Amino acid sequence: MGTAITLRASSRRMPAVSLRPAEAADVPALVALEETVFETDRISARSFREFLRSDSAVVKVAMLDDEVAGYAIVLFRRNTSVARVYSIATAPFARGQRIGEQLMLALEGCATERDAMFMRLEVRPDNHAALALYKRLGYREFGRFLDYYADHSDALRLEKSLLSHAPTIARQVPYYPQSTEFTCGPAAMMMALAGIGVPVEFSKRFEISLWRQSTTIFMTSGPGGCEPVGMAVTFARMGYKTSVYVSRTGPLFLDSVRTPWKQDVMKTVQEDFLEQARSLGVKIRRQPLSLKGLRQALKRGATAIVLVSAYRMYHERSPHWILAYDCDDHFVFAHDPWVDPDNYEVAVSKAAVAIPIEEFERMSVYGKSRLRAAVIVEPIEPR
Known part of the structure; x- marks a missing residue:
């Protein structure tokens, strides 16, 4: 989905950031954060509520001075070893607090608890701050989606192994999704x-x-x-x-x-x-x-x-x-x-x-x- 992360060096003392599972009462603040951070591909209130009800999704929020300063969503699929970061965002007022990094590490912890072995995500090629964060956390680029976002921007595909020793796969086979329910x-x-x-x-x-x-x-x-x-x-x-x-x-x-x-x-x-x-x-x-x-x-x-x-x-x-x-x-x-x-x-x-x-x-x-x-x-x- 989307990522909106800006990293800034800060010499002032950082207020304490706390992470917790999102709740239904957070939905208005999450929607407001979407409207502030993203120009397109925004998650609706209805979708946020569906994520909160879903057993295959985890939504984490970052709190700073009793305000929602960021959120992240990770999706799981039954009987697969891949967890997918669906969306992550940091509020402008909270930039420089390393909230994106804390949220990503929290999602990886959730994925490990559910026996996922790989984390994957998509990110815009021009989101340099997010790319720097993901690289620092050990994510590697393994592909690209063309014309992925609503504004026709491509998306880079990134992956991180949650295993201590990642398997090495030399063979690559092109992927094709079935276009009907029966094919x-x-x-x-x-x-x-x-x-x-x-x-x-x-x-x-x-x-x-x-x-x-x-x-x-x-x-x-x-x-x-x-x-x-x-x-x-x-x-x-x-x-x-x-x-x-x-x-x-x-x-x-x-x-x-x-x-x-x-x-x-x-x-x-x-x-x-x-x-x-x-x-x-x-x-x-x-x-x-x-x-x-x-x-x-x-x-x-x-x-x-x-x-x-x-x-x-x-x-x-x-x-x-x-x-x-x-x-x-x-x-x-x-x-x-x-x-x-x-x-x-x-x-x-x-x-x-x-x-x-x-x-x-x-x-x-x-x-x-x-x-x-x-x-x-x-x-x-x-x-």
């Missing part, structure tokens, strides 16, 4: 191709085209989602080497569709995918992809589209696909294509997420049948 699979497919070296033009047209080729037609409600063999067949028809790991036989995801004729259509579609897979030479292994197998695939440059439980992640009873592209002894590094604007999410909070291995093992299971599925896409062989 997590195609979004992951596009990122999977980019991850193996295919020059992919990320577009909604290509996303929908992949969905049409790979869909199972129906889901719990609305348009259908993708199933593993369908995605693998689509990759194979495009000329890429791919394989499927699935823990059970028979048509998948039927338990999420109650209408008999819809179930029959899904069976027919999936039977057709299986016949196409056999004719295209797609390997289908009727076993879950082990962590060792995932590591080996990623080490040789492959990418893995992995089925996860949307209920565990978002409390929604639907299958969900993410892209795993790197792994070490502690984390699986993944792109989650679902960005939820209702929870104030942006792509930065869902890209390059470090998922603890134990949590990854728990979340990569779907439904009562404990279905585990993954599609491996192999790297392009040099000619």
